[in-house]
Amino acid sequence: MFTVLSLLLLAGAHSATARTHSLKYFYTASSQVPNFPEFVAVGLIDEVQMFHYDSNTKKAEPKQDWMLSTTDSQYWESQTQYYLDKQQVYKNHIEIAKERFNKTGALHIIQQMLGCEWDDETGEVNGFKQYGYDGEDFISLDLETETWIAPTPQSFITKLKMEQDKTFIARSKNYLLEECPSWLKKFLEQGRSSLLRTELPRISLLQKSPSSPVSCYATGFFPDSAMLFWRKDGEEHYEDVYLGEVLPNHDGTFQMSADLNVSLISPEDWRRYDCVFQISGVKEDIVTKLDKDSVESNREKPISVTTIIIIIIIIAAVVAHAVVIGLIVYRRKKAQCTSLPVNDPGASELLRSDDGGSNSPSETSS
Numbered sequence: 001m002f003t004v005l006s007l008l009l010l011a012g013a014h015s016a017t018a019r020t021h022s023l024k025y026f027y028t029a030s031s032q033v034p035n036f037p038e039f040v041a042v043g044l045i046d047e048v049q050m051f052h053y054d055s056n057t058k059k060a061e062p063k064q065d066w067m068l069s070t071t072d073s074q075y076w077e078s079q080t081q082y083y084l085d086k087q088q089v090y091k092n093h094i095e096i097a098k099e100r101f102n103k104t105g106a107l108h109i110i111q112q113m114l115g116c117e118w119d120d121e122t123g124e125v126n127g128f129k130q131y132g133y134d135g136e137d138f139i140s141l142d143l144e145t146e147t148w149i150a151p152t153p154q155s156f157i158t159k160l161k162m163e164q165d166k167t168f169i170a171r172s173k174n175y176l177l178e179e180c181p182s183w184l185k186k187f188l189e190q191g192r193s194s195l196l197r198t199e200l201p202r203i204s205l206l207q208k209s210p211s212s213p214v215s216c217y218a219t220g221f222f223p224d225s226a227m228l229f230w231r232k233d234g235e236e237h238y239e240d241v242y243l244g245e246v247l248p249n250h251d252g253t254f255q256m257s258a259d260l261n262v263s264l265i266s267p268e269d270w271r272r273y274d275c276v277f278q279i280s281g282v283k284e285d286i287v288t289k290l291d292k293d294s295v296e297s298n299r300e301k302p303i304s305v306t307t308i309i310i311i312i313i314i315i316a317a318v319v320a321h322a323v324v325i326g327l328i329v330y331r332r333k334k335a336q337c338t339s340l341p342v343n344d345p346g347a348s349e350l351l352r353s354d355d356g357g358s359n360s361p362s363e364t365s366s
Helices: 003-011 065-069 073-100 153-164 166-190 267-272 305-337 347-354 361-365
Strands: 020-031 039-045 048-054 108-119 125-133 136-142 147-149 202-207 214-221 226-232 235-237 241-243 254-260 273-279 286-289 295-297
Touching: 020 073, 020 166, 039 073, 039 166, 048 073, 065 166, 073 108, 073 153, 108 166, 125 166, 136 153, 147 153, 153 166, 202 273, 202 286, 214 226, 214 273, 226 241, 226 254, 254 273, 267 273
Parallel strands: 202 295
Antiparallel strands: 020 039, 020 108, 039 048, 108 125, 125 136, 136 147, 202 214, 214 254, 226 235, 226 273, 241 254, 273 286
16 A cells, blocks of 8 residues: 555554544545546544545545434535545646656556544644655645655655745644544544444454464454553563554454464463453453463364264264164065066066976966
């Protein structure tokens, strides 16, 4: 994915001890990208998509039920018109960028990410506004210094032009630090039952083979402001630990994992380790002890004596059943053979063999 998307993920990382809410907007404009709209706008609140617009449908649409119940048709008509205008603006941006980078034709992409974060405990507010071009950071706004950060010579030209417009910087700062947090709080209240809920995870310890790391896997939790880590003797342990990213599930919940390399840990020391899950809004940690009996693995397990006895009983029952069926079939066939009708074409030969194979003319004529 593009660098600006990676930055968004970093911006969303925070401690599970504080609930930080976010409102983020993505604008993506592209040229000559197969099977992809020229312009897409997406809005997310606490990483949950709340609306979508693209140049194919030319329509702003809600993605959550609570957005439908708290807004009217006029709201969505105004949003549609707003993004129709944005679509044209970004189309012009791409043409300007092509000239700036001396690139014509081919595939090009411009992205903007803007929004704000609000800590519901401290009240602290942060805002961000940044652009990317063809997968690289292009320019971003520093709200403290009220200047633009330009990492490339081409974006430095944009920096000089944008910093001359003090009114634009003032408007951007006001939106990011005042209007955006206001909308964020409003949306949180509208979607309270969904956005402010807490769902605890299912925790599993998984291991592919005896030499593989043990993965502490948590899934089905909400919100995404959670932490998962290993402890040794009650202290946080980071050596030989790989922490995975928080990933979305199809049902709107999240999942994550933390892998512990156990290849150098003796079996008797396993009990010294445990996996800890923390999530904002819940004071008590979910602790899972590292124990061989609780680790789910793909490796073959030894068959117990009880299992062997059960298998033997099942096999014996099957064999006995087969013998009974075979005996019944045999008896039925024998009965059929001794009661064949005399006029059956094969009956005379069978009867002859039974009485010694007599060839008497009187018998054959009868």
